Structures are given as C-alpha cells and as structure tokens.
Amino acid sequence: MQEQDLNPIVERLRAQHTDDEFVEVKASAQQLSRDVWESVSAFANTAGGLILLGLDESNSFKPAKSFAIDKVLDQFVAGMGDGDLSGTRVAQPPAYHLHRFAFEGSPVLAIEIEELEADKKPCYIVGRGFVGGSYKRVDDKDIRLSPTEIYSLTNFLKPSRADRQPVEAATGDDLSSKLVNDLLDREKDSRALRGAKTRDAKMARLGITSEKGDVCLAGLLVCGSYPQQFFPKLVVDVAVHPGAQKSDPAAPMRFLDRVICEGPAGEVVEDAYRAIAKNLRTRSVVRGVGRVDELEIPEEVLREALVNAVVHREYGEYFVGQAVSVDIYPDRVEVTNPGGLWGGKTLENIGDGISACRNAALMKLMSLMPLPGGSGMSAEGNGSGIPLMKSAMASRTLAEPRFVAGLDSFKVVLARGDAGIAEGGQGPSEIAYYVVSHEQARQPRWSRAEWRQRILAVLDSDEPRGIREIAEALGRQPENTRGYVKALVEEGAVIATAPQTSKNRKYLLSSQPFAADHSKLSDQVE
Template identity: 45%
Template sequence: MADDLLQVTVARLRRQGTDDALVEVKSSAKSLTTDIWDTVSAFANTAGGTIILGLSEEAGFLPVEQFALDRVRDQFVEGIGDGGGSGVRLTNPPSYALRRDIIDDGEVLVIVITENPVGLKPCFVTAKGLPSGAFRRVDDKNIRLSPAEVFEMQHALTPSKADGEPVPDADESDLDPEIIEALLTRMASSKALYGTSTRREKLSRLNIVDKQGRIRLAGLLTAGVYPQQFLPRLLIDVAVHLGREKSLPGVATRFIDRRECVGPVADSIDEAINVVLRNLRTYSIVEGAGRSEVPEIPTEVLREAIANAVLHREYAAVFTGQPVTVDVFSDRIEITNPGGLWGGKTLENLDDGTSRCRNLTLMPLMQQIAVRGAGRFTVEGQGGGVRMMNSEMEAHALQRPHYVATPDQVRVTLWRHGAEIPEHREWLRGLVDRDLDAREDTALLLARREGEVSVAGLRDALRIDSDEARETLRALRREGVLRMTHDETFVLAEGAPLPASRDFEIFRVLSKTDPRTIHEIAEASGRAVGALRKVLRGLVSDGWIIATASPTSKNRRYLLAMDDDAPERA
C-alpha cells in the first residue's frame, strides 16, 4: 500500500482531475516519455516537485497495466546523468530521490525533484539549448523561461556591470552642475579624492565617469539632468487605481492619479513618495503639545520600499525597457522592480540585517547624493531597511510588508488600513473624550486587531522601553478603556465602567505587597463580608485586584494589581 502522503496526493489529483504545480503524472508504460525532461527542468528551476510514473491521467490517475518500472527507472537514471552512459539529457541536473510504491495494487515509480540552488540555475534540456530548453512550473504547465529570467538565473551571484557601463552619446554637459558641486564638496576631504586635481579625475574616482571621461550609467542616473533622454523607461511609474484591481482597457476612468517620475533617482524617488502620499488617507495624532497629520502608511516605509526597488533593480540591457512601478489600490500599495532577488537573498532571509547589492557603482553614489533641496539621503546601505519597514508597519498596527519574488521581478505589498482608518477613529472617539497620542493609538489598534496587547508587544511594536509601554497601557486602564488579564496583558474593556465610587475605599485598604483577608478589608472599609464577596470577585475578574488563592481556600487574600495603577477617586 502507498504511504499516507502518496495516498493523499493521488486523492487530490483525482479530485482535481489534473496534476498541478507540485506533482506531474506520466504513464510511461513501456518507456520514459521524452517530455519528462521539460518537467524535471521546470521543477528544478522553480520549487521542486514530484513525478509519479506508471499512472494514467487520462484514465483518472489509475495505474497503467504492465508498467515496465525497471526499464523506465534505468532510462531516467541515465538521462539525469547517473547511469554512466552518454545519454545525459540535462545541463545542471537537479538532485533527486526515487522509490517504488503501490497505488490500487499497481506499482508506480515516485521521483522527488529538488529545486536547484542559486548558481546552478537554469536547469535546461541540453539538446534544446537556452532559452528553449529551460522551463519553470506554473500550476500544471511547464512554461519556457524568458530571456530575462534566464539572464537573472545565470547572474544571480554575479555583481552587475551594467550600472558601471558608459552611456552612448552622453557627456559631461548632461550632468547637473548643482548635484555635481554638492557631491564634490561633500567628498572633498575623503580618501576617494586623495591626490586628484582636475574635475575629470574627481568624477572618475567617484565613478561618475570612466577613465576616458564617458558618463557611466550610475553617474547619469544619480547626477544627470535628465537621464531619461538616453534611457526613457528608467523611471518610476506611479498609478493610483479606482479599486482593488487595475482597470480594464476601454474603461472611461482608468486612473485616479498617474505620474511618471523622472530626473535623477533621488529626486524621482522623492516625487514618487509625494504622489503616493497625496493619495493616502491621513489621521491626526497628538505629539507633545501639538497635533500632526500622519499618513496611513508611514512615510519612511514608502521611502525605503521605493528606494529599494530603484537600487536593487536590474539595469542590464534586457531590462532597461521596464520601469519601477508603484500601483496604489484602495487596500494596498504594490511596488515592483525588474530583476529577481540577488546574491543569495531569499524571501526567508530578507530581514537578516545583511546588505547585498548587485549594483556596486550605483549604491555608493546613492548614499552620497541628497534629495535636491532636502539635505536627506535616499539610502543608508546597512541592511536594516527591511527590519525598519517591519517595525514601522507593526508600530502602526499594519501588516508586515509582503514579498513575492520571481526570477525576473520582485514585488512588495504594503497593506493599507483602507476603510478601517475613519471607522477606527470614530470608534476611538466613542471610547475616550480626548485626543490620543501615537502610543495610545497604536495600543488600542493592537488590542482591537489582535484581541489583546501586552507590555512586551507594545514595546516591540513601538521600539520603546518596557516602562514607557507599561505606563501607556496603565493610563488607558485607569480610564477604563483597557483591563488587565494576566502577565501585563490587556484587553479592551468593551465599555466596562470604572469601579463604583464606593469601591475606591477597597483600593485604599489594599497594597501590592501586603495581602489582606476579606475580613481585614471588611473591617477597614466598613463593608459587610457577605456583600464584599461579590464586589471582590468582580474586581478580580476585571484585573483591578489579585486573589492569592482559589475562592474556596481559607488562605485566599487580596493584593492590588499595581500600586501605582489603582484608580484615583474623582
């Protein structure tokens, strides 16, 4: 009988009526079908997968009769390069494992293909060559890799030379004098310019130009007057859409707002941010003695995401016809750059704090050239950007950025509050009759979204210390907006009122360190023991006081939950 996983897999295929992104089934009754190598290539270039030989898809995924398993196995082993013969079918063949199994009393051959590591892609059918023989898996299809995808796989560990290449027809008159002078002034005392005397030598040292004085691509992009004169599609295309999807061609209103942001990269990034910001909702928060309007997605997150797309995109010739795109939808923002992840970066290690950049000429220039008139630099290059984005989004009770990477592009999604913002503000106004500061706002957003908020959780979200987080939560508790459950964890009080005014006598009797019996509390407060039992149960349930034992225990005593957190009498 087949193992449990194989049974589940075959049952799924029978329900679907087709194979899928994870599994390919082939009859191969008497011999191995030649198109199996397309599938091996697709699995090796995507995320791996399983091939089941000896099942018939046409017959409803039933075993084929008289399946020549041994012969088919030997043909596969030889074709993948382990048979010692000359029949190797693949370049960069993947690792694999194979085994016999039984489905409905019929023998099958199960082959598990492992995804090739970075540096050993693409795997392709040797006889077909590149790109015709290289595939990726999409649902149940083997799709040929595009030339751009092949390029990215071949250069996934190789620093790009494209940003250092000279741009035909560009010369020093195409550089912006203001940007160049600011750069030379900033770098005047640096080792980079040691021993230089002429302007040409300085520009060469900084990789604005090469030794022959030709303008490098990175120099044109960062310090050019209008780089798009030479490379029209190296821009940032910002489009604001009506709803959650792009409008179809022919629809009367396709965009609410649209801007192609051009010019040197620092300026175009700043312009793109401003276009996005003017199309986001804002809300008021208290900062000290004043108020400020903040966007629903933090500005620094937008800046980091858009700058990353420009900095880490691919600038090789096969990609220069593609811009960085920023699509603003009602529920999210999607920022997409041409070129896949580079240098061993994966979706799993994007936030590991290490910096890797394929564009080694562009990176240092972007670190030294400020946004015009702002004195602010676009990138810091220390590898902390993704972590910062995660923290800032969480601090505003937003989901972390979501990444999708294919061989030839990377897309990051920033989820908006959308309709939640005005609805949330209205909800807050019903809770507290005053303006909330940013910390209180975040605490209540977290409590509402997650069901609870803790001192540690608020500390990590806001990157403040525990005492500051604790005081924020205590203040909201004193107002009756939150109540403490356990271990410095708070939940929304759901409109529960503060303790009755006569119960404040109980808080005055209790302390945090000296437990009191119910009889001691009754004597000090002048309350009857019988009536006091129900009151104390309610105060324990709401988290105002702590009971040291079970209700039936003779040792049950009571403490204040927090000495400095007891409500004050009005």
C-alpha cells in the same frame, strides 16, 4: 516522502481535475514520457516539486494500465546522468529522490525533485540548448524561461558592471552642474577625494565618470539633467487602480491616477513618493494633547521601498527597457522592480541585515546624495532597510511587508489595512485613531478551538495557501501558526499538498466531512 502521503495528494488532484504547481503526473505506461524532462527542468529552476509516474491524468488519475515501473525508473535515472553519460537528457541536473509505492493495487513511481542551487541554475534539456531548453513551473504548466529570466539566473552571483558602463553619446553637458557641484562640495574633505586635484579627477573618483572621462550610467542616473533622454524607461510608473487587480473588467475606468516619474534618481524617488502619498488616506493620530497627520502606510516604508527598487533593480542590457512600477490598489501598494534577488539573497535571508547590492557604484552615489525633499539620504547601504520596513509596519499594526521574488523581478507588497482609497478616487480622506502602547496593542490569546475555527475559515478547498499566507491572513506569525495547522492535517480537516519536509508544502481545506478534535491541537498559544 512516505507512502501515506500519496493518498491525500491524489485526492487533491482528483478534486481539482488537474495537476498543479507542486505535482506533475505522467502515465508513462510502457516508457518514460519525453516531456517529463520539461518538468524536471521547471521544478529544478523554480521551487522543486513532485513527479508521479504510473497515474493517468486523463482517467481521473487512476493507475496506468501495465505500468512498467522498472523500465521507466531506469530510463529516468539514465536521463539524469546517473549511468551511461551518453543517455543524459538534462544539464545541471538537480538532486532527486525515488520512491516506489503501491496505490490502488498498482505500482506508482514518485520522484521528488529538489530546487537547484542558485549558482547552478538553470537546469535545461541538453537537446534543446541553454535558451530553448530551460523551463520554470507556473501553475500546472512548464513554461520556457525568457531571456531576462535566464540572464538573471546565470548572473545571480556575478558582480554587475552595468552601472559603471559608459553611456554612449552622453557627455558632461548632460550632467546637472548643480547636482555635481553639491556632491563634490559635500565630499570635499572625504578620503575618496584625497589627492584628486581637478574636477574631472574628483568625478572619476566618485564614479560619476570613467577614468577616461566618459559619463557612467550611475553618474547619469544620480547627477544627470535628464537621464531619460538616453533611457526612456528608467522611470517609476505610479498607477492607481480602481479594482483589486490591473485592468479589472468590473471597474469603471482603467486608472484613477497615473504619474510617470522621471529625472535624476533623487527626483524620481521624491516624485514617486508624492504620487503615492496623494492617493493614500491620511490618519490623524492623537498623541498626548495634540494630533499628528500620518499616511496610512508609514512614510519611511514607502521611501525605503522606492529607493530599494531604484538601487537594486537590474540595469543590464535586457532590462533597461523596463520601468520600476508602483501599483496602488484599494487594499495594498505594490512596488515592483526589474531583476530578481541577487548575490545570494533569498526570501529566507533577505531581512538578515547583510547588504548585497548588484549596483555598487549606484549605491555609493545614492548614499551620498540627499533626497530633494530634505527627508535624508537616498540610500544607506548597510542592510537595515527591510528590518526598518517591518518594524515601521508593525508599529501601525499593519501586516508585515510581503516580498515576492520572481526569476527576473522583485515585488514588495504593503498592506493598506482597511482604509482603502476614498470613494470614487476623490483623493485621500481623513480618519482619526489613538496611539496605544505595545501592551495595549498586544494580540489576544486564542483558545485551541478559536485557532481551529480561524484557520479553517481562511483556507479554501481549491486554492492552496502556505504557512506564511495563512499566518498573514490571521494576523499572526508563522512560527505560532504552524503547530495548529499540522494538528488539523493529522485530524483530516486540512490536506497538505506536499510532504512535511518539502518547501512546496501548502494546505487545502478538506472536502471530506470531519469532526472537531481539539485534543490534537498544540497547547502553544500566543
């Protein structure tokens, strides 16, 4: 962080009259505020952030009177464990960077907190303990982590055995003979069953049961007659909402449709797909001299999102009371599963084609079991799912799938384009369009003036947006957008919320008058 970065940050805080998810301000005039450690923990466990000491939020973020910067700095360093260890205030402290700045004639201490590495989370306040002292950053608040969030963080790299655990009270009678027989017959010549003479031995080999003959969770989910007898919430809950958000107060009703999909995993996925499909519009596509009906969101994308949610969700004891949810809105479909990303996966590498599955036994069984609708195998397990989803959405000129990773949940957002749900929720309607070549569908080149105009149009002076959000709104790629946004920051038309190197950097429309300066815009155009 450089000194010139401070002015626009404080300008933004003053304009919004509060700090936010990126910045926490403490006056700490004569001594370090005790609650600063909550912010350290929150930033470390979320996405990093900036702590500004020596500014008074209650006085329009003006410099705090008689700020004892040296004393406060020493107290912070000691609390981070860099000195006398007896004064350490946080466990698993993150990396941090200290900066002394002069601001409006007074000293300010800026502390950049880096996000903690996944295998070291959570950072927590020693005096409050592991559970009571772990925080996350939500808007301008430091919120204590829930038990499920702490579980997710501490098990981020640990292989899960939840799907291999015997299900108490379940017996062989709770398995579907047809599903088990079909699976065993399909695998009869496989190496997995080599040397297994009895039916019980074959079931144990495939992970349907344990070596002792107990029904395992994976076996129950894939081959059970009715797994929800033991786990009522292991379902997919499909809800169609009339408004842009859940329980929209302006909407005439709470749901337009709702389906609880239960049974073995294959049926759950198939029923959920059908419940979604009946609430999407059908497009009649002209191919040559014929017409083909297609859903507004590609079928393979919906199935992949559903299978991923069932296979990759968390089945640990804190999560079996939670369902996979599908929320259908006029402009999008959201598929959310309990449990965050796992096994080193992040939003940056989630589409790298390398598979990482916390539920290996369940993945194996799902990969062997065809979906009831005859649309192929339930799961592949080779890391190709997300690249397939991106490609399929691009083929329809739909926005790329958006992924939202919470500490204890994961969401896939699929754009519906401009079709939306039929008026009044009366079911899918039909529109026609023509399939064009990739060359015909190629996006037009924009001049530098057009880039400027379009970026400023999607930005807001109150709600910051990241590069990916800006690019998505423009229908462009982040790498093509970044240079133009940077030029607008230099021009003063746009305000950056964090230093250029920060992962938290977002952008706001400047509230100050500015004149167009197209000369600063990059020559790069698509």
